[in-house]
Amino acid sequence: GDAGELSAEGVALTISDTKNHNGLYAHVAQVAEGTLTVGATVTAALDAERRGFLRRNHTATHLLDAALKQVLGEHVSQAGSLVTPEHLRFDFTHFEALSSEQLKAVEDLVNQQIFASKPVVTRVMGIDEAKAAGAVALFGEKYGDVVRVVSVGAEDQPFSRELCGGTHAANTAEIGLFKIISESSTGSNVRRIEAVTSKGALDYMADRLALVDAAAAALKCRVDEVPARVENLQAELRETSNKLKKALTGGSSDAISGAIDGAVELDGYKLVVAELQGLEAADLRNVWDTVHQKVAGPVACVVASVTEKGTPALLAAGSDDAVKAGFHAGNVIKRIAGLVDGRGGGRPNMAQAGGKNAAGIADALAAAKTALGA
Known part of the structure; x- marks a missing residue:
């Protein structure tokens, strides 16, 4: 949900989240100043930057779901997800850990869609029409007769098409870059991928590059020489260890x-x-x-x-x-x-x-x- 502020003369509320409660839009708020009264008129100010990062990560989640199906098979289905401004988390059904080659294939597919600047198209239609169009629905989720369909790409058969009521990027290019940072198990036949996009991906890459630079400095070599230097040190360590044994x-x-x-x-x-x-x-x-x-x-x-x-x-x-x-x-x-x-x-x-x-x-x-x- 969105975050931001509600304000009036002498009154300020900090909004940390918004929720749809049986059709009523509820704001999770803390009164920062003044007293709120029934019937008062307030001005809503959205945290647009936060929403922008949420939209990017949410659209990237749809791309990730579609990419996993292409790489692993149609048995993949969503088993849970979390979208925050900083990162995304996606749980899905699969029977084994993904190899490094599979993870790279998934990552490459998502980034191909990002670099292709695909439009994100939303339409409201009947549930039967949506299903006929190939929209992916979440197992166990209850849908009404009229649903919102989000497609990544304007083609008849887009890369991703899902039933979804959430906020999304207008174009995949807004996502900038997609990077998987971990893959793990959460239970029997359920895997979890965590990933970052846009600024989160840049921050992650900058942190990783800083680690490599620090390693190169400690090893007194160039960055491109780090792997070979580590291999040499490991060989020396094995030789010394054998002599000691x-x-x-x-x-x-x-x-x-x-x-x-x-x-x-x-x-x-x-x-x-x-x-x-x-x-x-x-x-x-x-x-x-x-x-x-x-x-x-x-x-x-x-x-x-x-x-x-x-x-x-x-x-x-x-x-x-x-x-x-x-x-x-x-x-x-x-x-x-x-x-x-x-x-x-x-x-x-x-x-x-x-x-x-x-x-x-x-x-x-x-x-x-x-x-x-x-």
């Missing part, structure tokens, strides 16, 4: 050497128990390989780490001789996983578990020692 899990690791030095001699095998820093769940297998290689004779280990995501990872493993001596990795993990709010299990010679409570790692390792008689 090898240092943390390999034979030169001080942490593993210290854990081996503290191994407990049990009945038939040595037990290594340790919490190691900076490792992922998959890295714990490499730790076991190092322990197995460095310790002569039957050996088993129970090791843990906090992953990059802050979640705990546990691993128990044993050599064949340790298993013959009574070690069972799966039983150990089942017994201690609950202490990190996790679940897990596995074979007698190797088992793993993840969890949610990294603070429970110390208790889990202590419980493993107790369970194995260390």
Whole structure:
């Protein structure tokens, strides 16, 4: 609905919204000055700039609906919408997320109609005539015998034709530019697209360009070099991370050497128990390989780490001789996983578990020692 002011001598009302209440046009107002009396005459001043942005976004919503039907299929139907001066939101029926190619196709179709400067034509006609002309009606909406039909384009078969009582741009060129800013799910088989037009699109693009400029400045390169620079940094990071993982899990690791030095001699095998820093769940297998290689004779280990995501990872493993001596990795993990709010299990010679409570790692390792008689 419109916004603006109602005013008279000594009286001013701020209108934040207007509504059609059973045929009565109601104004949502706050008295800013004076006292309003029954029968008073006031002057209505519309916020024309706000209405202009609403009209652009409303017409863009009709174009979006038609474009979605062309790209995805006629099964698409409106499941809700919101039009504000700043942006538009459109909910529609569809069974999967849209690909980047589909989103681009939809965006391109809408912008083609905008750049073609199509007139927006409104006609009042009978409901049967409107339906015969191909006007799209909202499912579940109640319509009278006489309806208003909004067509984008003056052709017999325009790009969009819908039953609609709202305010619209006079020509698609007024919209200027259409940009999709997000696509998401709102429930079972319902997708949501949010988009901006005209000034909103310019503001959005300016913000995005500012981010790219900031990234280029931080990377000390030109804007067109940002993707390549990021790829190079990612490759360098992977290489450094791999070197670090090898240092943390390999034979030169001080942490593993210290854990081996503290191994407990049990009945038939040595037990290594340790919490190691900076490792992922998959890295714990490499730790076991190092322990197995460095310790002569039957050996088993129970090791843990906090992953990059802050979640705990546990691993128990044993050599064949340790298993013959009574070690069972799966039983150990089942017994201690609950202490990190996790679940897990596995074979007698190797088992793993993840969890949610990294603070429970110390208790889990202590419980493993107790369970194995260390």
